[in-house]
Amino acid sequence: MSKVKRGKVVSYNKWGYIFLIPFVVTYAVFQLYPLFTTIYWSFFKYYRSGLSVIGPEFIGLANYKELLTTDLPKYALNTVIMWILGFIPQIFVSLLLGSWFADPRLRLKAAPVYKTIIYLPNLIMASAFSMLFFALFSLGGPVNAILTSIIPGFQPYSFFDHTWSVRALVAFMNFIMWFGNTTILLMAGMLGIDASLYEAAEVDGATPTQVFWRITLPLLRPILVYVLITSLIGGLQMFDVPQILSNGDGFPMRTSMTMIMYLNKHLFSKNYGLAGALSVILFIITGALSLLVYKVTDRKDD
Amino acid sequence: MKKKLLSVLLSTAMVAALLAGCTKNPGTSEVTSTPAGSEVVSGNVETGNTALAAFKTAVEEKYPELKEGTVVDLVDDGNYTATDGGKEIVIYCWNDEFQNRVKDHCPDYKADAADPNKGTYKGVDVTWVITPNEGTAYQDKVDNYFLGTDTSAGTVDIFLVEADYAIKYTGQNASLPMSEIGLDDSVFADQFDYTKDAVTFDGKLKGASWQACAGGLIYRRDIAKEVLGSDDPAEVQKAVADWAAFSDTAAKLKDAGYTITCSANDTYRVYSNNVTSPWVVDGKLNIDANIMNWVNDSKEMVDNGYTGTYDLWGDEWNAGFFQTGNVFCYFGPAWLINFCMAADQEGSVAHDGGWALTEGPQGFFWGGTWICAANGTDNKTEVAELIKTMTTDKKVLKEIVEKDSDCVNSKSLLSELANDTTFTSDILGGQNPYKIFLDGVGKVSLKNIGQYDQGCNEEFQKAMKEYFLGNAELGSLE
């Protein structure tokens, strides 16, 4: 098979390079150069204080050492916790909805309406969304009012002052903003699946569970891999939601501070050295994890 | 490890509960959220970090040089350039406040009808470059100009600053001494000292403001009558004349079901405007005695339930502006009273004229915008005249008071207003606030400002909130 393919395609291979030109050129010009400067400065003591520039002074791996021996591991853990809190319900709900939409026997009449609505929360920008969250979950807000009226003796709870409630709110908001996105991705993938396969399964009397596990899931694998990897990357890069909900500081006691929020702190104080080192560490962690996930889940040989 | 796993599971259950709470009829779901929440306190103590240590870490992230026990010296090398003949006056600012003042009150300024960011001043084109102040965007914009990385707007002639970070520019010859553009100290003689302290470096005045954002203690008349027996400012002042009296009054208010302030953050500015030492001494963080008083007083007040720990401008803070609220007083200047207390909304205390003003325990200011002449300006004469007109011309300042209700930077004008019976405030139940502002602001001194103030003040309040809430011990800076 592969021999035949190679034989036929070989004369066209130069087109592979031609089609790559726009991407490669754009990337090299706009991203690669800034990326190299980021990596370069990570070995330097180099920051701004007011209008003075300190450094650049070569200090080897000192920036890396400082980051790894102080609080970065803690922030990595926070990030992972909040990502998992949001991702588990997200993938669960998205797969469930996706399988419902894809199941021809269920014949959900309103499916197009449902499909359209679930993505809508993503259209609100995170900063505006969080304004609504603050209004709803404030001490005198409607959530506390409802809880007080339902549960006897309930004291209004300050959601933004406690570790787990802040983390839960971050996860909840991420969930609402992103589960529609995941569902859409999965749905688009499901549309690529031949409808006749489902019809055949129906004729053979397969149960919905069987259809899901034997047909939908295996054929959806490339898209699922995409969802898993991008969600992992997005999760490790989690920033705007916790940044706004925890006042930019991972309140309380930085238990909701993520790695990018930490990076953001150094970027804002114009510490090119530390920010560079942190970027490189982040990039190594995310890159390694993504490649690993890709290699494990995307076996081409079957 | 087990513990961590358990907490992950617990929180997953909580999200499920939250989701259930929003999608199904809540039954058991909220019950689970309460224990998950109450687990918090032990969770935080586990981090082993103290509030002051957290403060130190946060400040060192902002100012890495402090990690090494050094400070970056502010150097004004006296290398100034200011010329005439430029074709365009470029003004950097973060909103259109100053633009509107100039447009409305400056006789020689002609606004462009089509583009609000264009105009002419004495025949020279004016361009306003507005960078909204989210994050540090505005300061970045100004920094990039003076560091030479952003020359897109041409030569900047004027830039605006706030007191918190003014020294960053006044201390490194980004802003010109007023004397350098022909305005000597006598021009500004009628201005309040603190407004000059804020932009003075090495004895040189390097900016000017048209505002004096003097603050006072704004209290509710009905609660004062109920608890203190009188709503007369002089009588109420006795109950809040110093921090000890303030605390005693807080106890009385608590017994009557009120909190004296909404949040410990309300009083921070009052304490921090009255410090006797700077934030950094010899490269080391230093906590002034008055700041420490704020910590101790506030901790006691929070623990006793006299006040909360909410953020200013949040929903909880706003709630006190209404009759349904239970907050006795706020600390603030004229603009807070006039524009932020929801006077046009039925049900607000301000709408019913239910507030009154007194001096409170210590004098303070809040807010204000300073005009700086940029080093390198090529419209020296116009810049000087604009600054002079906008900050010292009494006719202009009087207009600003009348139209915009700003508390302006003129001792003599404020004295006149204090004795003018027509300048009464409906929100304050017919009281004339200017006398109190005048007395309070005269006492503010900004002799101890330093280049680390903005970061230190912000981070200190954040760290102390953790201490007040019981999330962390106070600890020490070592």
Next chain:
Amino acid sequence: MAKEGAMQLQMDKEKVTGGIRVRRVVANVVLILICALCLFWFFVLFINTTRSNSALKAGFTIVPGGYLIKNFISLFKGTLPVWNGLLNSVIISTSCAILATYFSSMTAYAIHAYDFKLKNVVFTFIMIIMTIPTQVVALGFIDMMLKWKWNNTFLPLIIPAIAAPVTFFYMKQYMDSVLPLAIIEAARIDGSGEFRTFNFIVMPMMKPAIAVQAIFCFVANWNNYFTPALLLSKDKVKTLPVLIAMLRSADFLKFDMGQVYAMITFSIFPVIIVYLVLSKFIVGGVALGSVKG
């Protein structure tokens, strides 16, 4: 007659699989609740848009206020170039969506359809750079744009969209699942050139994927604040999020939360419209199964 027979068969089958009706009811109930959760935020936003700055301070209520029209009038009569901002946002977001989807498909096609030496290297490289957080290169990128004097133009906001690794990865995965090489070879046999094959045979097949990524790309750029805030300082070129930030940092004399909410509502409308238009491609179901073996 045959119809009746088929119906009978259908009913039998439903009995056999059992509870399909129950499942349908459960699915509908759950979906309705989830949709309510999604729409709830728009309801809150709408309520807040109908209230005055002062009323908003009194806390959230579910009763709308009477300020809806007043808030919009003060927004449009104010000094902010709202319509200009709308136009700028439309131009930038549309261009980004087009460039990102077209060129990412092209890049993905290069990897998917051709077998060249550096193929795996390039693919691994893109996979790795995909994981670089945008913040990492932001500072360097902005410094470079300032140096080039590209600030206050749309170029730095649009052109980088050509190299969008995440979009590329999706296109690549999508091609893996829907685009057999046999089709390309069939096209070659018919004498179609490579560009032609890509533009007129491959691209139409990618429609659902393009619609999905076009939406994501459009929304991401529509809501982008960080880079535009640092690069666009002239009012004429500012985008909607930057204008919202300006409203929010207005001085106390003009600060009006009602207007901020009106502005947010105003800037959400166009995205909803674009979304509804594009979502037809996804939701309506484009028949793709025909070529799948």
